[in-house]
Amino acid sequence: MIAPLVAIFVYLIYKGAVSLNLDFFTRNPVPVGELGGGMANAIVGSAILLGVGSLIGVPVGISGGIFLAEFGRGSRLATAIRFTADVLNGVPSIVMGIAIYSLIVVPQKHFSALSGGVALGIMMIPTVCRTTEEMLLMVPHAVREAALALGVPNWRSVLAITVKTASPGIITGCMLAFARVAGETAPLIFTAFGNSNWTVNPNEAMAALPLQIYVYALSPYDEWHKLAWAGSLVLIVLIVAAVSLVRYVTSRGVLKGAS
Amino acid sequence: MPEIHISQAQLQPEAPSPGGQGPGNRASNEVSRVRVHLLSRGNSAWADRGFHWLMVICALTIFGIVALIATELVLRSQLAWSKFGFKFFFSHFTNPDTKLPLYWDPVNGHFSALPFLYGTLVSSFLALLIAVPLAIGVAIFLTEMCPQLLRGPLAFVTELLAAIPSVIYGLWAVTILVPLMREQVNPLLFKLLGWTGLTSDDNPTGLGFLTAGVILAVMILPIISSLTREVMSTVPHSQREAVLALGATRWEMIRIAVLRNARIGIVGAIILGLGRALGETMAVAMVIGNSPEIHRSILANGSTMASVIANEFSEASDELHMSALIEIGLALFVVTIIVNAIARMLVWAVTRGAPAQTR
Numbered sequence: 001m002i003a004p005l006v007a008i009f010v011y012l013i014y015k016g017a018v019s020l021n022l023d024f025f026t027r028n029p030v031p032v033g034e035l036g037g038g039m040a041n042a043i044v045g046s047a048i049l050l051g052v053g054s055l056i057g058v059p060v061g062i063s064g065g066i067f068l069a070e071f072g073r074g075s076r077l078a079t080a081i082r083f084t085a086d087v088l089n090g091v092p093s094i095v096m097g098i099a100i101y102s103l104i105v106v107p108q109k110h111f112s113a114l115s116g117g118v119a120l121g122i123m124m125i126p127t128v129c130r131t132t133e134e135m136l137l138m139v140p141h142a143v144r145e146a147a148l149a150l151g152v153p154n155w156r157s158v159l160a161i162t163v164k165t166a167s168p169g170i171i172t173g174c175m176l177a178f179a180r181v182a183g184e185t186a187p188l189i190f191t192a193f194g195n196s197n198w199t200v201n202p203n204e205a206m207a208a209l210p211l212q213i214y215v216y217a218l219s220p221y222d223e224w225h226k227l228a229w230a231g232s233l234v235l236i237v238l239i240v241a242a243v244s245l246v247r248y249v250t251s252r253g254v255l256k257g258a259s
Numbered sequence: 260m261p262e263i264h265i266s267q268a269q270l271q272p273e274a275p276s277p278g279g280q281g282p283g284n285r286a287s288n289e290v291s292r293v294r295v296h297l298l299s300r301g302n303s304a305w306a307d308r309g310f311h312w313l314m315v316i317c318a319l320t321i322f323g324i325v326a327l328i329a330t331e332l333v334l335r336s337q338l339a340w341s342k343f344g345f346k347f348f349f350s351h352f353t354n355p356d357t358k359l360p361l362y363w364d365p366v367n368g369h370f371s372a373l374p375f376l377y378g379t380l381v382s383s384f385l386a387l388l389i390a391v392p393l394a395i396g397v398a399i400f401l402t403e404m405c406p407q408l409l410r411g412p413l414a415f416v417t418e419l420l421a422a423i424p425s426v427i428y429g430l431w432a433v434t435i436l437v438p439l440m441r442e443q444v445n446p447l448l449f450k451l452l453g454w455t456g457l458t459s460d461d462n463p464t465g466l467g468f469l470t471a472g473v474i475l476a477v478m479i480l481p482i483i484s485s486l487t488r489e490v491m492s493t494v495p496h497s498q499r500e501a502v503l504a505l506g507a508t509r510w511e512m513i514r515i516a517v518l519r520n521a522r523i524g525i526v527g528a529i530i531l532g533l534g535r536a537l538g539e540t541m542a543v544a545m546v547i548g549n550s551p552e553i554h555r556s557i558l559a560n561g562s563t564m565a566s567v568i569a570n571e572f573s574e575a576s577d578e579l580h581m582s583a584l585i586e587i588g589l590a591l592f593v594v595t596i597i598v599n600a601i602a603r604m605l606v607w608a609v610t611r612g613a614p615a616q617t618r
Contacts, residue, residue: 153307
């Protein structure tokens with residue numbers, strides 16, 4: 001079972017490294033036939049999309065997790081919300097794409113990075129929410145009771161004591177959600193749409209790394225295939241770095257008890 | 260899981276009475292100072308209640324999002340629904356020239372989701388056929404016979420395999436798997452199984468149901484194997500020891516004690532993998548060939564519900580075409596919800612008694 005992974009990895013690194021150069025990071029895509037060109041706009045676009053996504057997904061996800069763990073424990077509402085989060089987690093990304101298309105793109109009448117970011121943010125919510133809940137449940141009751149016994153109001157006790165204690169785990173959840181949506185293509189096809197020019201305006205169609213890889217992979221041009229491999233290498237290095245960092249942090253306990 | 264450790268330092272700002280447990284009026288003095296301090300930092304009933312409601316609202320947002328998606332899909336697919344009704348999912352038209360069945364013809368306004376349902380089912384079924392034995396094998400290896408040294412790295416690799424974006428699987432499939440299928444596997448399968456009609460040699464591209472099934476299998480393998488591993492590790496050790504003590508060999512022990520006890524959870528894990536395979540879009544859209552037809556051969560080109568949306572949605576010109584695509588999306592949404600709910604319930608039923616659960 002490791003064979004496919006090794007095959008993908010070796011091929012990816014080989015192909016990616018061959019076609020990766022400085023131009024890739026600093027130049028925009030060029031028309032077919034011209035040599036060179038890069039994916040600078042796609043890298044920046046991905047960063048903006050993920051930024052918008054995190055702005056939506058992380059606060060809502062963490063708050064939902066706090067509700068599940070601190071306020072709604074055992075209540076029927078909490079069970080329903082937990083189940084809904086699981087459902088949301090299983091919604092195919094392409095369905096998320098068409099839903100956001102008809103919710104935001106149709107009324108706006110144009111594709112925008114904003115709508116893509118919203119789609120990614122919504123996809124982050126369930127992962128963040130469930131990990132936050134699990135981490136908060138692991139905080140011992142004595143800690144909460146100690147805070148309350150000192151006369152600390154409940155909201156301060158939750159934010160400054162419970163959440164802070166569980167912060168390494170919550171950060172892990174956020175990173176995992178981030179890594180998961182970083183490679184999503186399907187919800188971006190009809191929302192961020194892709195763009196071959198440089199733009200940082202979130203109200204315009206914007207390029208993203210996975211989108212660009214998709215377009216280039218299906219093109220018949222060798223030059224573009226090479227760029228797709230280089231893009232994949234960059235994307236995968238990003239994701240592997242995030243996942244390994246999470247693993248390192250959680251296993252070594254670098255953040256253990258720190259705040 | 261990080262160990263929970265709370266230092267005294269974190270509590271300090273909340274409790275500005277270091278060592279203030281002295282007797283007599285000193286204590287009351289301290290208490291009032293604590294109260295003053297807390298009052299100045301927002302210790303009031305409305306702050307508490309406000310925070311509570313803020314969290315409730317955020318949690319309800321999750322409800323809202325799912326409801327919003329559902330209503331939006333239903334509203335936008337009204338046109339196709341009113342025109343075709345339930346027949347959308349199992350009818351077909353006949354091409355007046357060739358007398359062949361015609362399923363999907365956007366130019367003349369003929370829409371039927373049948374080939375996409377078929378494609379989704381066939382590719383997911385092939386994926387499960389390939390992935391399930393492998394995944395259970397990996398899980399048995401990891402829980403029962405793997406040396407301790409290998410266990411960590413292998414679990415890490417499984418995690419990584421799950422984190423690779425689907426578009427990269429698709430890129431790999433297009434450049435490596437498709438030529439491999441075209442030149443080696445498909446001719447071989449035709450030679451061996453051609454007489455059944457399940458394989459044919461009329462598709463020279465190397466794309467098709469089987470290629471999509473293989474790439475889906477690679478993608479769902481980590482999910483199934485990690486969940487199976489989780490379920491297997493909840494089987495109590497005493498069960499294994501009891502079976503071994505009765506003189507069972509290692510394989511018998513795994514079969515009798517572990518697999519039989521964990522079977523509900525394993526089925527749950529498989530269904531969860533199925534849920535992922537049904538909704539998987541990009542990798543499948545890149546290798547399945549994208550033709551809205553039904554073929555008996557698993558080597559023929561096809562199309563799945565997700566892939567047809569990905570391919571045609573941005574080019575859908577008229578309202579009816581778009582509405583039909585959204586209805587396919589709605590069907591996909593409903594099916595994955597049902598599949599995921601069943602799987603969650605099965606997994607939950609098994610791991611409920613596990614000590615890891617804190618409830």
